[in-house]
Amino acid sequence: MSRRALWAVALATVAIVGLQVHAAPERDPAAALAEVLPAAIARGRRCLVRVEGPTGRVRSGVAVTTSLVLTGLDTFRELGEGELHALTPAGRRVELRPLGRDLRLRVVALEAQAELPGVEPLPRAAPAQPGRLCLVLGAGLGEPTATFGMVSATDRFQGRVYQVDAPVDRSNFGGPLLDVEGDLLGLVIHVDDRLGRRSGVGFAIPFARIDAALPRLMAGEVLEPGWLGGRVPRLGDGEGVALRSVDPDGPLGQAGLQAGDRIQRLDGRPTPTSAAFRAALLDLVAGQRIEVVFSRDGVERRVTINCGRR
């Protein structure tokens, strides 16, 4: 009896253990976040730069190389006219000079006049979907801060920005939006005070969009939004966007386009809907030479135009 009973007990134990492991409640995500977030913040701080304005105002910036810092356009303007400095964690001050700016993305590039010690550009995170957890780092309170939240929407302002529910205000405008590993998702910008500070409705430019503009920003260019001089209806029908009206003096009008022409592609990007047309338009830069594919009376045509200035 003794051996059989023991085996019975042993089997029962295996069953109980198995059940317990199976039924073990999953650890609350907050407990896992408690371990993950501090590490992500430590990593993200390597690209966070304290930018000091001439009046002593401190705002945030993101280093994309050891000598190039990006911040938001509004944040840059808030810092005031005059000399800018990057404050390193070691307390060293390195002068920053404005380089290029992108008025479409509302981002300004600042060039450090010496290598920024301790600063390290970060890898980019995969583009976010709503629900992606995120951290916003800031330097506006003198020392690095981090707020936590989630990407709320990715199609706001015609897909220009991520909407996040992490609190943002002047302590972190211009700072990096990170994922839970500390990889770069975006750059936090100030949009409009009517949307409140720390209201849980904040915005960040997706970093992929910034990267696309980076070579021209580094070359010191000013990127203005492109203008085509044609109006499209609010909603398309899925088969190209029929122009509602064309400004005869605008780039489209000069190229001979008329109201009723259906735009199929802008700069190689298909434009089946008005939303797609607007999104493609938003990426265009004034002065950029692009090909426009359109159809008139069922016949496809192509023209090459120079985008105008809005």
Added chain:
Amino acid sequence: MRARLWAAWALILSAAWLSSQEAPRRAPSPVGAIAASAPGVVRVEVRGTRPRPDDRWQLFRRLRERPGAAGVVVAPGQVLTHASLVRYVDPQFTVTDVAGVRHPAHLLQVDDSLELALLQVEGHLAAEPLRLAPELPRAGAPVLALGDPFLAARDAQPAASCGVIEGVLALDAPEVAYREPVLVTDAAINPGSEGGPLVDLEGRVLGILAPLAEDRRTGDYAGYAVPIAALERLRAQLGRGATLGVVGRVRDGALEVERVLDGGPAAGVLLPGDRVLSLDGAPLADAQALHRALRQRAAGVAVQLEVERSGARRQVTLTLGSAR
């Protein structure tokens, strides 16, 4: 032998079973943290005759609808709250526990520079003291802020907001009196939250919530808590008290000033021959009343004195000095 084997075996199994049953309740989580800490959060209401003369938290007060906020039970019958709650001279406190039972309470000790006030509840407060966190949290640590924002709770059940530690740093705002780094958090803090606890995922108290502070560098409001380590410093002052910096005696319901100590708190404020009739509205009936009043207050706290000088009565404000 076999019986013993079975007994031992049963013991092992039941212990393992019990520990697995215990786990979910102890597991760190927002739900667990609130369940553990909410019973130790009370509502503190304050009434008094006149506002304190030196009130750095007036700005925030305008946002507050009713004179009350939260408090934390830190010892049997003892409630820790934020110093901004001590907003009146001669304050009268009422503490309401989560069961909805109201208790009168009196001030044991307040220190504006620690931003803390300790109250003694009169009568039996059923709430268990909360556990205190042993160390400062890291940036990014999940935390919960418990309190009663906008005093929306009619039954004194606190509300909780979950966030993270934004940083442990010094804020630059006129409202922030605590000179060392504070726990800045993105958990929601609003009028009515102050005095409540910031807790970790196990419900242990990390700090005491303060009114929002408008940082000079950003012009935006930051939410923060005073680290709970400051409680020990407040306790160390208990019974040590403060001083007016005068030599005199209490006679006929007044402190008769004989000499004013040079460079002391009363220098330039009181004169020999002054008769101090009351301190923060409390009459100085005898020497004990004076000692009690000074024992409750820390150095650095401003008090209002009613003074009779040359037959005329006047109110003067004086910042207490250290008793040693």
Added chain:
Amino acid sequence: MTRAWLVPAALAVALLATSGARSGAEPRASLAEVRRFEAHLEGLIARLSSSVVTIGALVDDEEGLPVKSGGSGVVIDPAGFVLTNDHVTEGQDEAEVGFADGRVVTGRVVARDRQGDLALLQVDASGLVAAEFGDSTALVPGQRVLALGNPFGLAGESQRPAASLGIVSATQRFIGGSKVYGEAIQIDAPVNPGNSGGPLFDLEGRLVGINGRISVRGAARHNVGVGFAIPLHQIQLVLDDLRAGRDVERGYLGVRFLTEKQGQGVVVRDVLPRTPASAAGLRSGDRILAVEGQGLGRRAITHPVRLQNALSILPAGSQVVLVLERDGQRLQVDVVLGRRPPQ
């Protein structure tokens, strides 16, 4: 015999080891847990968005900022029933309803619960996905919730909702006024103008409430982490009426009671004349210990706010049983709630 000891001993060690492994996880394992949680959120939001609508929101201006923000709503029946706040559609018989796939159709207001701040719309559209109902009575403080909707009308022509994550801050809140929120769910998930009427989901993706009110600081009309949702269990009490096109009135008893806790239950201070309470023979001094009613179950009255809550979630015409203590005697009184007089 020594061998006999070995088996259970080894198993005991294994058992303790597995229970220990659960508490202290590897950083990599923690990251995997966080990523799983994130993937769950992403999946939930993608799925739930199809049940969320924008209501009456106007088109954005050149800069992309909304000219005027409307509200939000949630599809609760594929036949086209959409739930929203009364205050979102106030004074309108129709409203534009926008779906996450970009469609915009006109919805007709079927019925309202003005005091309860609810309106039911019907739209003529196919392929609608209704939100699954959850149990709002089971919510506990600290539980995570998702708020979906159209804050500040930012969805624009995409009509896609935004999601915000938070916790249940408290349950059983009572917020009075011309709109009464009884047994309301307080949340810290950001809720802003334009979110009104939008759904609150638990993390299983089930509807638990309708976001309708926020507390604000000063003049700034935006989220500060204090939002209130109408609990689904209250909505379910009036949903049949709303679907049938009958406007709903809130129930009314007609007593004033002591609002401070005085021992057990709630003490009636006075009974107003010509009210359901006076008709049922309630007297001042009665101590109400519990309320029972259909859809309500039995609610023990542990605090005055619980009575206020229990009565406020019931529509006029509801039959309730009050369990009283009068002169040391227990008794039960049947009451049919009347209509709440306008404030």
